[in-house]
Amino acid sequence: KQEVTQIPAALSVPEGENLVLNCSFTDSAIYNLQWFRQDPGKGLTSLLLIQSSQREQTSGRLNASLDKSSGRSTLYIAASQPGDSATYLCAVYAGNQFYFGTGTSLTVIP
């Protein structure tokens, strides 16, 4: 069964710092990988989706990379802002479902 792990579980940084969130998965036979943001009491907001044939995707201050063979993905956030504070979830699509990690809780301190 696919297992997805996210490190660190929680992260606190001062405003303006660049940061990296890590995601690893055990089975490289994935269709794609998606990064989500979740605010308290809310559903998930899609940030970036990387197809299995791609190496990275960029959107604004966000950059996600994928190394399928090693089972790793990173989400890079540039120039962090207090509004970036949320839980970030990584999910890999395999079979008919997404397998989610437990998330990284990010706090950006003004």
Next chain:
Amino acid sequence: GAGVSQTPSNKVTEKGKYVELRCDPISGHTALYWYRQSLGQGPEFLIYFQGTGAADDSGLPNDRFFAVRPEGSVSTLKIQRTERGDSAVYLCASSEGRGQPQHFGDGTRLSIL
């Protein structure tokens, strides 16, 4: 609609009761997914619909759980004889097709007393 809509947003009921949770997907999205999220955990897959049929229901925990999507749009997740362990946030997502970006609703927070 503009996004995935889930109702009710909160549901509190007693152990042993029957509950129905509703999901209105984005118009035109053929794929619909149900997930369950416990506190501090990532969502766990329950069931996937492609059109009207359940293409994969391998995540349903037991036969107390059932879901339907009779017209290929709105879906209802049904839980019989609820137990306290069923308490969680139930999330619905839709996409244009299998493996396409999923768009999530805000979920239904279910509490079984």
